[in-house]
Amino acid sequence: MTHSKTITLTVNGKAVTAAVEPRTHLADFLRERQLLTGTHLGCEHGVCGACTILIDGEPARSCITLAVACDGHAVTTVEGLDGDPVAADLREAFSTEHGLQCGFCTPGMLVSARDVVLRRPTADDNQIRVEMSGNLCRCTGYVGIVNAIRRVLDARKTAAE
Amino acid sequence: MKAVGFDYERPTALDHALELLARDDVSARAVAGAQSLGPMLNLRLAQPDLLVDITHIAELRQIRREDGTLRIGACVTHARLEDGDYDDATRGVLPAVAAGIAYRAVRNRGTIGGSVAHADPAADWIATLTALGADVVVAGPAGRRAVPVSDFVLGVFETDLQPGEIIAEFRVPALSERARWGYYKVCRKAGEFSHATGAVLVDPARGVSRAVIAAASGRPVVVDDPEVIHGNGCRPERIADLLAGTPIGGDAFEVNTHTVALKRAIAQVTA
Amino acid sequence: MAHASGVGARVRRKEDERLLRGRGRFVGDIALPGMKELAFVRSPVAHARIRGVDIPEEHRAAVFIWADLAMDGVKPIRAVSGLPGFKASEQPALADGKVRFVGEPVAVCIAATRAEAEDIAAQVFVDVEELPVNADMLEAVKPGAPRVHEHWSDNVFLETNVGGAIAEIAATAPVKVTRTIRTARQCMVPLEGKGVVAHWDRHVEQLVLTTATQMPHIVRAGLSECLGLDQGLIRVVAPDVGGGFGWKGLLQPEEVVAGWLARHLDHPVRWTEDRREHLVAAANCREHHYEITAYADERGRLLGLEADAWVDAGAYSVYPFSACLEAAQVGSILPGPYDFRHYRCRTFSVCTNKPPIVPYRGVARTGVCFAMEQMIDAVAEAVGREPWEVRLENLVPPDKMPFDNVTKKHFDSGDYPESVRRAVAAIELDGWRARQTRGEPDGRLIGVGVATYCEQSAHGTAVYYGWGIPMVPGHEQAQARITPDGGLELRVGVQSHGQSMETTFAQVAHEVLGIELARIKLVHGDTALTPYSTGTWGSRSMVMAGGAVATACRTLAERVLRIGAHLLQGRPEDARLVDGCVRVGQASIPIRDIAHTWYRAPQLLPPDVDRGGLETTCGYKPKSDHGTFSYATHAVAVAVDPELGSVEILDYVVVEDAGTMVNPMVVDGQIYGGVAQGIGTALYERMPYDDEGQPLASTFMDYLIPGFTEVPHVRILHMMTPSPYTEFGVKGIGEGGAIAPPAALCNAINDALRPLGARVTDSPMTPERIIAAIHDASTSAAASTAEATR
Incomplete structure (x- = not known):
């Protein structure tokens, strides 16, 4: 017999308290309980990256992170990036460069791409590819996504100069 | 693909964690970043009654240098080792290896202790810590004990960890200025688990000359034969001897791949 | 182009x-409120008789087996081809007495959450008596092989024979090359x-099935047949769909089960295929085996081709494409874009104890191209010419277009040889050849490969009628409706799951009517809201549904012009549509005002106004029923690591x-x-199995x-050669990219391995296979050296 645990965490800036079964992974908690369905499940074993979200600002796989383990932490999903300036630039660039087709991998792509933009501001195309390699896409052949990230990095470089 | 039901505790003190893990009425398992255990839970390959989350035990998250040793807490993440915000006694080995583990989102949660405890033969830390000559410090009901990493890993997903024990920290000896490090892993995809890993440390000032053949479907094979490292001995016939008795010992393709991995790691040291 | 956001605009x-x-x-x-989750109990073995399904008493109400469905009149899935000799399989949505592949659904479990449903599933025990297994198609066709369907005479869904006499060519051709090739x-x-x-x-008294599908109308037809419900009692909705590639182009047993449960129980149900189910129990495709011989003259001009091809179709025939589409297609398209006269091909759709195969992006073409393009390179090697030159020697030249090939495929237009010339120029072949001669400092081997194909897309009625499967595409329909505020709604029965139709169909409509893109709304993926369609498959949507959208918009344009001319007090024949406005001379009235007049101020309409108003449904077919033929040449440069067998792609060019x-x-x-x-x-x-x-x-x-x-x-x-038969000259493009890479890469790898005398013929070309090929070559070289010195 297992017992639910009451957890309190911040989801997209708002405090949330909920009783969860310990076995519930973060993605299911977000999707089924918080109705934040932008976080997608593509493999549920930590490889495809579709469920990538931010925990305390750092990208993480929500399918292999337990919701109970996020007690006291801050979680940000794609829905929580509406007002984020880097994400806004990326959304614009993804659309311009056709970096999405079916859109299923896209939320995870954006979260990882945002991390690359912030953590690897000088990345070349090859480094972008290596840094993004934890996110799988079956539609785009990746070219549009690399171009989109390149576009944002270049714009930020120009703006900084 | 959902885990079986289990209970969960998140102690903040090591003693409390050990108490929970010592319970004999349930099958208890320590968990840190869950990057290896998470998939096994979802696939129902692991079906524990109780998970003990050790990531909120402050002492397990420390990393510090003490004289000639770097002490790395079990719950230090790969990402932190990659980012290098510590006095790195390994002269860049740890950050470079960490950067090649899986993907950043995994490195942000996954821990060095979790990786070694999981004992996937293809994992980077097992190969690296073995080659560096590191010790693992294990905490358990009977206190602490230190074991060389090379002796700690016994086989595929199999370690010297006894019931109720967890990894507390690693002690990595500092490398001298003249130390040279070679590391080569054969992956078909970026971030994939390695199919064959060669790791080489040559540190003349400390009299160390060690090569490791890892990702060989079993415990890493330590090679201290100078002929292999410095001479002409890194050839399939010799590597086949060294791998004899492992599950891939008789597999010509595997032997060849491991030979090439080690040869290329050695080349980084001797070039 | 006429419009900045119309046809041709990025x-x-x-x-x-x-x-x-x-x-x-x-x-x-x-x-949905009250919704419960499903988990399936699946067969742990590939072939067995089911002795029983043990369900714990406390879960009996939450678990259903085939007997429960059958008692209610549910019928197995049947996808029968009309081709002579086809053996029909019956696939019950849950196994009926026997399981025929690992992962076959045996029982379904219902609970409040998926985790709890899986908990129940873990307690259901399938008691089986194992039977001998057909795990390999070449073994399965041997006499005495255990039969997947016991009442069949063998394990072959269908054998086809295409072409005719080739013995004379075989006896006289100067060049003959044979290969065994496998995908x-x-x-x-x-x-x-x-x-x-x-x-x-x-309220509506309908079963509503919201499903990740490419073909809602076909799923409805199949559900109707299995559940015994009138189609009017079923509504199938495809919401956003996260990619399909063929896997979402079939009626799945799980859909039948979910549909039955929703009708049988008093609450909604949901099933989500997880990744392990996807990989283990479903979504299989592509397994081909070829024994193939090409005959040529000394210049490499093809004189004839003969082949036997086997396709491992798995245990059941899938609805609607059937178990024989893949292999039958092999027979008809193996000759590729080439012009030669003598051809014979025998194909076998083999039944095995593996999941049924489903047509995957490119369908049989990827395997066919892999086989045929290896043969072109083999002929080139035999006659000592560059492979691209041998392609030029054999490709249908532009002055023969339109062209009927040896299997009566009607190539509509294009310059096939030019695509090869451009690809060879773009990859800069000479540079790679020089680099090959020099050798690489790191010991890797450089290779360049080329592959060409043409691809029938938007297949017409005749092709599918010929296969006699449960689905034959006819006229594709689209509905266009100008809204009272002057916007446009388009309704199509195809389904967009990454293909961007919400944008591209709007571009088509904009091209005709000039209404701005932002005001054009595409409604798709819902049988209740859209005209019947066989759905999105076969690179057909833009050709067929795009054509229908253009046709419907043209019909509306005529009606708009008529009303507009009346309102402008001009003659209809003097009226033109420009930028979303009707113009007569200098006078102009926007469509918005014309819409307002039709809906809100009908007193102003002309007495002879078309009573259909600003809404119409139109059907469309291209002028030729043979489909369009897109084509491309892919050229790739690789570096092969001969120590590890790994392949790095250095450059990749597509000329399409x-x-x-x-x-x-x-x-x-x-x-x-x-x-x-x-x-x-x-x-x-x-x-692997x-x-x-x-x-x-x-x-x-x-x-x-x-x-x-x-x-x-x-x-x-x-390159852009418009099709002479379609609206705007469009051709299908969805699948093409996936066809040539295995062939181009295989040819490149073999080009790299040639100095070692090694060759790979099977996909995927893994390090193990490349190393094995190198090893075999050195062993046989050593053997022949020994032979020579003896």
Whole structure:
């Protein structure tokens, strides 16, 4: 017999308290309980990256992170990036460069791409590819996504100069 | 693909964690970043009654240098080792290896202790810590004990960890200025688990000359034969001897791949 | 082009905004009040008689087996081909007395959450008496092989024979090359698996099945047949769908089960295919085996081709494409884009104890191209010429277009040889040849490979009637409706799941009516809201539904002009549509005002106004029923590591011709994505089975699909030869990218290995296979040296 645990965490800036079964992974908690369905499940074993979200600002796989383990932490999903300036630039660039087709991998792509933009501001195309390699896409052949990230990095470089 | 039901505790003190893990009425398992255990839970390959989350035990998250040793807490993440915000006694080995583990989102949660405890033969830390000559410090009901990493890993997903024990920290000896490090892993995809890993440390000032053949479907094979490292001995016939008795010992393709991995790691040291 | 955002414009997609904010709605995102979750108990073995299904007493009300469905009159899935000799299989949605592949659904469990449903499933025990297994198609066709369906005479769904006498050519041809070639069984792996939410709508009295499908109308037809419900009692809805590639182009047993449960129980149900189910139990495709011989003259001009081909079709015939589509297609398209006269091909759709195969992007063409293009390179090697020159020697030249080939395929237009010349120029072949001669400092071997294909798309009625399967495409229909405020609604029965139709169909409508893109809304993927369609498959949607949209918009344009001319007090024949306004001379009135008049001020309409108003449904077929033929040449340069057997792609060029491009950005996207999947087929993807029919890959750790670092920045060059038969001259483009990469890469790898005398012929071309080829070559070289010195 297992017992639910009451957890309190911040989801997209708002405090949330909920009783969860310990076995519930973060993605299911977000999707089924918080109705934040932008976080997608593509493999549920930590490889495809579709469920990538931010925990305390750092990208993480929500399918292999337990919701109970996020007690006291801050979680940000794609829905929580509406007002984020880097994400806004990326959304614009993804659309311009056709970096999405079916859109299923896209939320995870954006979260990882945002991390690359912030953590690897000088990345070349090859480094972008290596840094993004934890996110799988079956539609785009990746070219549009690399171009989109390149576009944002270049714009930020120009703006900084 | 959902885990079986289990209970969960998140102690903040090591003693409390050990108490929970010592319970004999349930099958208890320590968990840190869950990057290896998470998939096994979802696939129902692991079906524990109780998970003990050790990531909120402050002492397990420390990393510090003490004289000639770097002490790395079990719950230090790969990402932190990659980012290098510590006095790195390994002269860049740890950050470079960490950067090649899986993907950043995994490195942000996954821990060095979790990786070694999981004992996937293809994992980077097992190969690296073995080659560096590191010790693992294990905490358990009977206190602490230190074991060389090379002796700690016994086989595929199999370690010297006894019931109720967890990894507390690693002690990595500092490398001298003249130390040279070679590391080569054969992956078909970026971030994939390695199919064959060669790791080489040559540190003349400390009299160390060690090569490791890892990702060989079993415990890493330590090679201290100078002929292999410095001479002409890194050839399939010799590597086949060294791998004899492992599950891939008789597999010509595997032997060849491991030979090439080690040869290329050695080349980084001797070039 | 006439309009800045019409046909030919690179405009951004209308569907992006919601998807980029995580506000799409995929089937797994849908939760209905009272909904429960399903988990399936699946067969642990490949072939067995079921002695019983043990269900714990406390869960008896939450578990259903085939007997429960059958008692209610549910029928097995039947997908019968009308081709002579086809053996029909019956696939019950839950196994009926026997299981025929690992992962076959045996029972379904219902609970409040998926985790709890899986808890129940884990307690259900399937008691089986194991039977001998057919795990390999070549073994399965041998006399005495255990039969998958016991009442059959053998394990062959269908044998076909195409072509005729070739013995004379075989006896006299100066050059004869033979190869044995094999492609692996793969999984399709859209990032979203299948999924279904089913409920009974008490008000409309309909079963509503929301499912991740490419073909809602066909799923409705199939459900109707299995559940015994009138089609009017079923509504099938496809919400946002996370990629399909063929896997979402069939009626799945799980859909039948969910539909029955929703009607049988008093609450909605949801099933979400997880990745392990996808890899183990479903979504299989592509497994071909060829014994093939090409005959040529001394210049490499093809004189004839003969082949036997086997396709492992798995245990059942899938609805609607059947178990024989893949192999039958092999027979008709193996000759590729080449002009030769003598041909014989025998194909076998083999039944085995593996999951049924489903047509995957490119369908049989990827395997066919892999085989045929290896043969072209083999002929080139035999006659000592560059492979691209031998292609030029044999490709149908532009002055013969339109051209009927040896299997009566009607190639509509294009300059096939030019695509080869441009690809060879773009890859800069001479530079690579020089580098080969020099050798690489790191010891790797450079190779260059070329592959060419043409692709029938938007197949017409005759082709599918000939196969006699449960689905024959006829006229494609679209509904166009100008809204009272002057916007436009389009309703189509095809379904967009990444193809960008919400944008591209709007571009087509904009081209005709001039209404701005932002005010054009595409409604798709819902049987209640759209005209019947066979759905999205076979690179057909833009040709067929795009053509229908244009036709419907033209019909509305005539009506708009008539009303507009009246309002402007001009004559209809003097009226023109310009930028969304009707103009007569200098006078102009926007469509918005014309819409207002029809809906809100009808007293102003002319007495002879078309009573159909500003809404119409029109059907469309291209002028020729043979489909369009897109084509492309792919050229690739690789470096092969002879120590590890690994392959790095150094450059990849696609020269393609899909006729007129409605949105070049979207066309490029389809090609990039197709090539990535083709690279997966070529180098990584394989669903291995052991002798007992157990699948040996069940996660993304062991089934590898290409990621960012495995797919290069492909360079695309366009040719644009409009089809003479279609609206705007468009041709199908969705699948093409996935066809040629395995062939091009195989030829490149073999070009690299040639100095070692080694050759690979099977996909995927893994390190193990490349190393084995090198090893075999050195062993046989040593043997022949020994022979020579004896």
